[in-house]
Amino acid sequence: MTGRAVTGRAMTGKRKALALALLLPAGGAAGAQTCQDTRFEGTAYTVCDVRAGADLRLWLTAPDGRPVGSFERLRSMTGAQGRDLVFAMNAGMYHADRSPVGLHVEAGETLAPAVTSAGGGNFGLLPNGIFCIRPDGFAVVETKTFLAAPPACTYATQSGPMLVIGGELHPRFLTESESLNIRNGVGVTADGQTARFAISAGPVNFHTFGRFFRDVLETPDALYLDGSISRIYAPELGRNDGGGPLGPIVGLLAPAPE
Numbered sequence: 001m002t003g004r005a006v007t008g009r010a011m012t013g014k015r016k017a018l019a020l021a022l023l024l025p026a027g028g029a030a031g032a033q034t035c036q037d038t039r040f041e042g043t044a045y046t047v048c049d050v051r052a053g054a055d056l057r058l059w060l061t062a063p064d065g066r067p068v069g070s071f072e073r074l075r076s077m078t079g080a081q082g083r084d085l086v087f088a089m090n091a092g093m094y095h096a097d098r099s100p101v102g103l104h105v106e107a108g109e110t111l112a113p114a115v116t117s118a119g120g121g122n123f124g125l126l127p128n129g130i131f132c133i134r135p136d137g138f139a140v141v142e143t144k145t146f147l148a149a150p151p152a153c154t155y156a157t158q159s160g161p162m163l164v165i166g167g168e169l170h171p172r173f174l175t176e177s178e179s180l181n182i183r184n185g186v187g188v189t190a191d192g193q194t195a196r197f198a199i200s201a202g203p204v205n206f207h208t209f210g211r212f213f214r215d216v217l218e219t220p221d222a223l224y225l226d227g228s229i230s231r232i233y234a235p236e237l238g239r240n241d242g243g244g245p246l247g248p249i250v251g252l253l254a255p256a257p258e
Contacts, residue, residue, distance in 0.1 A: 034086050034252065035234040040212045044201035046232060046239065047217065048087045048252075052137040052193045055083075055253040058091055058106055058155040060098075067098040069245040071233040084254040088233040089184055089197055090226055091131075092157040093123050094247025102143075102158030103130055104248055114158055116143055122224060125172060128160020129223045137192035140221040157248050163187070163210040163222040170210060177205040181227035185209065186250075187219025197250070199232050 035048040050056050059068045059077075068074050071088050078085050093101040101123050103114035118126045130146045132139045132153040139151060142162055161170050163185055180203035187196045196217045200209065206224070213222035231241035233251075 033236050035232075035236050035239075037237060038216070040216055041208060043204055043208070045212065046199050046201070046234060046237060048089070048197045048232075048234060050138075050195045050197070050252055053135070055255070056133055056155070056195065057251060057253065058104070058133070058157055059249045059251065060100065060104060060106065060111060060247065067245065067247065068249055069098065071231070071240060071249070074249055074251060075233075078251075078253060083256060085233065086252040086254050087197075087236075088249055088251035089199065090229060090231055090246045091248040091250035092159040093121075093226055098245060098247040100157070100248055102128070102160075103156055104158070105153050105156035108152075108154055114143060114147055116147065122227065123160045125161040125170075127162050127165065127170070128158065129162040129165075129221075130156055130158045131186050131188075131195075131223050132156045133195075138188045138195040139192055140186065140188045140219075140223045155250075157225075157250070159223055159225050161206070161224055163206070163224050164214045164220060167214065167220040169207065169214065173207040173210055174205070175207050177207060180205055182230050183209050183224065183227050184230035184232070185213065185222055185224045187213040187217050187222030189218065190220050197232075199230050 035046055038045050038047060059074060062068050062073065062077060074088055075085050095101060100112040104112040118124050127142045129140055129142050132141065132151055133155040134153060142165060143158060163170060182200050182203060184199035196219055213219045229243060231243050233240050
């Protein structure tokens with residue numbers, strides 16, 4: 001990366017209000033849809049909000065023992081259980097065999113351990129972090145802080161780098177970085193009651209992506225999930241991004257029929 005390291009300033013009230021207004025559905029009532037499109041500094045983004053208590057899950061392996069790997073296969077799995085898939089997104093970095101690079105928890109069971117060491121690539125750009133799903137809310141926590149007092153996560157995924165940490169951008173982000181990619185991530189509101197997933201429609205650098213989470217989505221803690229492989233399934237918006245096989249997938253299930 002090249003450029004000059006700058007913390008970045010919050011958006012002006014006018015620009016921020018405009019960006020937030022674009023996230024609202026036509027009727028003006030927030031929450032009418034799970035996913036919305038918006039723009040920030042000339043780039044389009046899709047944002048999907050999930051409230052605490054909703055059936056948000058992580059998937060890695062299908063019942064046949066093979067990786068789920070795609071939105072189509074996940075839809076088939078959940079449909080066979082009588083559940084509609086509301087939205088889904090790739091949920092963390094993975095090895096060639098599609099196993100998670102870091103911590104992966106499903107239904108309270110740890111399927112892959114956390115990694116704390118620095119290393120190459122974005123995952124090793126410390127601090128990285130963990131997204132935790134609990135019955136009563138959500139959290140994005142820096143990895144070493146998480147491991148010092150592990151919360152009881154029903155589902156969890158580790159990725160990196162952290163985008164926003166306690167309201168501050170990752171210290172190694174550069175305003176003028178030429179490392180540009182389509183990117184996706186997740187942030188959590190200050191009250192822990194809303195998880196906000198976002199994917200850019202065009203290439204952005206980490207500094208811009210982090211500011212989008214901090215200044216527009218108002219998430220004081222946010223985590224990068226991945227880059228060039230980033231994809232989303234959002235049928236409300238006609239999105240079903242194709243591509244190569246995926247590793248961990250996060251998705252929201254509609255309530256079970258009565």
